[in-house]
Amino acid sequence: MQKSLTTTLVFQLKPNEEEERLLNKGQLEARRVVNEIYRLDKEGYDWNEIEQIVQTRSSHVKNTTQRLFDKALDDLGRYYDEDEYGHPRQEYQEEYPIRMNYQEGYNLEISGDDVEYRVSALKYKHVRGTLHGSPQHLERLKTAIQSDDWRVGTAEVVNKCDKYELHVNVTHKTAEVADKRDSTTFIGVDVNEDCVGLAAVTESGVEDSLVIEYPEVKKQRHEFFTIRKRMQEVGQSSLERELQGREKQFVHDQLHQVSRRVVDWAEQFENPVIVFEDLKDMRDDIEYGTRMNRRLHSLPFAQLQEFVSYKASWNGIPTDKVNPEYTSQECPNCGHTSQSNRRGKRFKCVACDWQDHSDRKAGVLISARGLEEQDRNVPALNNLPVVRTRKVRRRGNGECEPPDRNPFLTIGRNQGQIGSFRY
Numbered sequence: 001m002q003k004s005l006t007t008t009l010v011f012q013l014k015p016n017e018e019e020e021r022l023l024n025k026g027q028l029e030a031r032r033v034v035n036e037i038y039r040l041d042k043e044g045y046d047w048n049e050i051e052q053i054v055q056t057r058s059s060h061v062k063n064t065t066q067r068l069f070d071k072a073l074d075d076l077g078r079y080y081d082e083d084e085y086g087h088p089r090q091e092y093q094e095e096y097p098i099r100m101n102y103q104e105g106y107n108l109e110i111s112g113d114d115v116e117y118r119v120s121a122l123k124y125k126h127v128r129g130t131l132h133g134s135p136q137h138l139e140r141l142k143t144a145i146q147s148d149d150w151r152v153g154t155a156e157v158v159n160k161c162d163k164y165e166l167h168v169n170v171t172h173k174t175a176e177v178a179d180k181r182d183s184t185t186f187i188g189v190d191v192n193e194d195c196v197g198l199a200a201v202t203e204s205g206v207e208d209s210l211v212i213e214y215p216e217v218k219k220q221r222h223e224f225f226t227i228r229k230r231m232q233e234v235g236q237s238s239l240e241r242e243l244q245g246r247e248k249q250f251v252h253d254q255l256h257q258v259s260r261r262v263v264d265w266a267e268q269f270e271n272p273v274i275v276f277e278d279l280k281d282m283r284d285d286i287e288y289g290t291r292m293n294r295r296l297h298s299l300p301f302a303q304l305q306e307f308v309s310y311k312a313s314w315n316g317i318p319t320d321k322v323n324p325e326y327t328s329q330e331c332p333n334c335g336h337t338s339q340s341n342r343r344g345k346r347f348k349c350v351a352c353d354w355q356d357h358s359d360r361k362a363g364v365l366i367s368a369r370g371l372e373e374q375d376r377n378v379p380a381l382n383n384l385p386v387v388r389t390r391k392v393r394r395r396g397n398g399e400c401e402p403p404d405r406n407p408f409l410t411i412g413r414n415q416g417q418i419g420s421f422r423y
């Protein structure tokens with residue numbers, strides 16, 4: 001099965017002083033454009049009017065202004081869908097990435113072993129030079145420029161730790177992902193506020209399981225929430241927005257680490273398919289009670305599924321979704337389903353006394369539903385391995401990662417603590 005996959009390649013621009021000044025001007029203009037969009041939206045202009053106004057006033061080339069407009073609209077869209085905390089007005093930002101179309105706002109050219117760039121920092125103001133980056137990223141970029149199977153997309157000039165970077169989106173148009181019907185190992189993923197429960201189940205039994213914990217995400221979100229509330233009361237809104245940005249970055253970074261681990265773990269099994277609970281089904285059904293509601297409203301849920309799917313696809317692993325009904329309440333031993341089977345992290349069946357770690361058990365049931373859905377044999381689920389847990393830790397300094405780090409493909413693999421619980 002072929003799938004189109006996009007990744008971001010990161011390069012350093014290493015501009016001289018004069019070029020740096022230009023790039024900085026371009027980023028400040030990008031910020032002005034985006035802030036103007038937010039302001040006009042707040043004043044009640046409709047989006048077509050806003051587009052015309054900012055196009056007329058912008059010192060960026062037309063298609064760059066267009067890309068900035070699209071991006072701001074995405075933010076506004078999320079705000080109106082009520083996934084965000086407040087109306088975006090990010091005056092606190094020093095500069096904003098210049099977002100450009102390939103062969104319009106920026107261009108790339110292979111020259112010997114190097115790739116030369118040209119960026120329009122502003123209308124008629126170009127910055128040129130050679131891209132610096134890891135050999136892998138440079139190779140991939142050259143492939144993307146030359147091969148018909150790849151497409152070079154938008155790029156952003158980003159200022160990170162006082163260095164100018166070019167983040168280039170490239171798309172592999174025909175990446176191979178295995179057909180989920182050929183899968184033999186079903187990896188159930190149970191996502192929670194503070195951990196994911198994983199189980200690998202084949203037609204002959206439960207192969208292995210793992211719980212990956214990320215207690216910091218939950219803790220941080222609660223802390224930020226409290227601080228934010230307090231600040232809202234005293235009206236310190238720009239600091240509040242800054243915190244919001246920091247929280248997002250932290251959660252984002254942790255979820256990337258977690259999803260990398262999920263995919264690494266899945267990869268060791270024969271013909272894996274990663275099975276999630278179907279979010280849509282959950283939203284349709286309001287009878288799930290507080291646990292499900294809490295999970296739905298806790299940010300990691302959808303994002304983690306998305307990150308895992310994305311990374312899985314790059315590794316050729318398919319994903320599937322199953323009905324989430326009662327995965328937390330059903331007993332894998334006798335089938336008895338009751339809310340009182342679950343007490344926090346512990347599952348104990350009120351009918352047969354069978355016990356397990358509740359999130360690992362949910363993972364097992366999700367795997368089993370994956371098998372069921374494909375009319376496979378579902379093995380006995382009452383003989384489970386010891387629960388292993390791993391913890392995802394905070395990185396030393398999240399903000400200044402090495403420039404070559406690809407946010408999607410080369411996530412740091414810090415080994416977490418390994419412990420085991422017996423139930």
Ligand SMILES: [Zn+2]
Pocket residue numbers: 331332333334335336349350351352353354
């Ligand atoms: Zn039972």
